[in-house]
Each structure stands twice: as structure tokens, then as C-alpha cells.
Amino acid sequence: MTRNLISRRAALITGGAFLMTGFAGLRFPALAQGFSPTQSMRGGSNNYIPGAPVVERIGGGGFWMTGTVRRAGDGAPLAGQRIQVWAHTTEGHERDPQSHGATLTDENGEYRLEMPQIIPAFGQAHGHLAYDDPAFKTVFLRPVMTDPTATSLNADFILQTA
């Protein structure tokens, strides 16, 4: 009787531990491998105009928005993904259509989009970026420039399947 109980308890513990680790492994593959999905930032979608066209550059250029786009979990670079960009620049407010544009990632999952100089507005120099296409879940970013006179800004995306 007693021996039976102990063995059942051992079985439950072993089974439970197996279920927990197995479940966690399936549930959080991204955490396990270090590429957890990028979360949208607060205020990231402010003044967003959906469907910004892919452009050679926004306006006259002089400033570079750069970054990488990877897949959650294994971190594989994602090619051909559209990243939309907008900001308050020397050529317009965030709301102005000419302040918006998009670019596609290359085979290394990297993107580079030239745009007018971002300048401080609404308290700090910041940019807005969006991944908003069907393949992966939508992400809105609002990175802040530590140096408002810098001529580039980097923002990386790790996307999870929609």
C-alpha cells in the first residue's frame, strides 16, 4: 500500500515535470532560443497612415533609418519585408503624407531608408516605424534619438507569425 503510494507519487512528479518542461518548450520556443518577438512601443502607431508606398528615399534625404528584421524563435533574417517609416523632419510634420515612406529588407533581413533629418518634436527627437503586413503580427516602434543631432537611427524587428 505504502510502496504503491510512493511509486504513484514518483510517477506523478516525473510525469508532471516532463509535461511542464515539454509544454514550456513548445509554448516559449522563442525564449528558449533568445529571439523573442519585438513588442510594440507605446505611442508607436501615432500619426500612422497605413500603406506607405515603397520609395527610393523620403524627400531630400540626408538621414538614415536602419535596422534588421528577423523571425522570432530561430532569428532567421527575413527578406522582402516592408518596413514603414515616418517622423517629424525638416520637411514636414508626422501627419503630413510626404513624411511617410516604406522600404523592403534585403536577403540579410536588413533595411536602410534615406529620409530628411529627424528633429525634436513633441519633446524629443524620435522616429516611427511599422511592420503591418499579413505574414507576421503587426509591430509599431517609436525609437528615441539619444543625440537629437544624429544623422541615423536604428530599429530592429523580431516578428512572430500571425
Added chain:
Amino acid sequence: MKDIFAGRLIWVAIAIAIGIPIVHAATSPLLAWRSPIYIAAGFAGIIGLGLLLVQPLLAAGKIDRIGPILSKRLHRWTGATLIIAVVVHVAGLWITSPPDVIDALLFRSPTSFSVWGVLAMWGLFGAALLAALRRTLHWRPLTWRRAHSTLAAAVVGSTVAHAMLIDGTMGDWSKAALCVLVVLTTVVGLFNLQLWKR
């Protein structure tokens, strides 16, 4: 302590303290890339900060050549102007970028200066409401004074935090100097009211 602000120099000091940040803002390169409404909203904020410098001095009757009755009357008018400045400030920013202002008003903005700004706005509205309802409330004068002064001190503290955290058109040093003076006159004004005495 009593006569720090009593001399004629105070007029010069006030003019310099408010004037330099305004000149800085008026010549800021950032203005070239802002719409007139955004520029007006910014200046309304700067004027509001400037009015906070004289408001405690008027409350304490500390400005040279302004008698106590005129001082209190000017304190009320300055308070009303402050409300208008804040309304123009918020409305102008709303027109410039509605989602940013809605986020700020709902306390879900990513920037801490927005939180301080909105707290200062509500504190100011509260202090003004107390002033408007002073007769109807029938509070003991000291109780009313303590409540109004507490709100006023909160408005000054949050406004200074709001202004200092912003990368805007005022020069960093002239803005910091004005903020220090605003805090100083508030402390002196509150000290003069002797709110701890029964």
C-alpha cells in the same frame, strides 16, 4: 528674507528671467520646421511658465510699487491668463498631433514629461476652481489658503519637471535658470504666507 524681492530691481530681474527664454525660443532653428499653430502652442507653454514666476510674488505682495489690494487683483488676472495659456498650449498641440495629446491626457503616453504636463494642468484647474468658488465654499481662510497653496506648489513642481524634460525651443540654460527662479519665488511666496501658523 523679507525684502529680497522688494526692491525696484525685481522688475529688471523678472524681465530678464522671462525675456531670455522667450528670445531663445523666438530664434530657435526648430521654428523653421514647425507650423504656426505648433509654434503658438509652444509659446503659450513658455508664457505659462513665465507667469508662474510672478504668480507667487503677487500672492505674497512682494513686488515693488504694487500695493496689497492691486497685488491680489493681479494675482487673479494672472491666474486667469495662466488658464488661457494652458488651454491654448494643449489645444495647439492637439491640432498638431491629436494622438500624442490624447495619449498624454489619458496617461498612456510613452514620455514622462507628458504625464507631468497633464498633472500640472489638472493642478492648475483645481487651484483656479478653488479661487472661483472661494466665497461659495465658506472654508476657513487658512484652510482655503492651505489647499490653494498646496495645489499651486504641485503645479509649479510638475511644470518645472515637464519643462526640464522637454527638448524644445527654449535654451537649456535660460530654461533651467527660469525654472530655478520659479521654484525659488514659490518657496518664498509660500514661506511668506506662513501656512503652518494657526
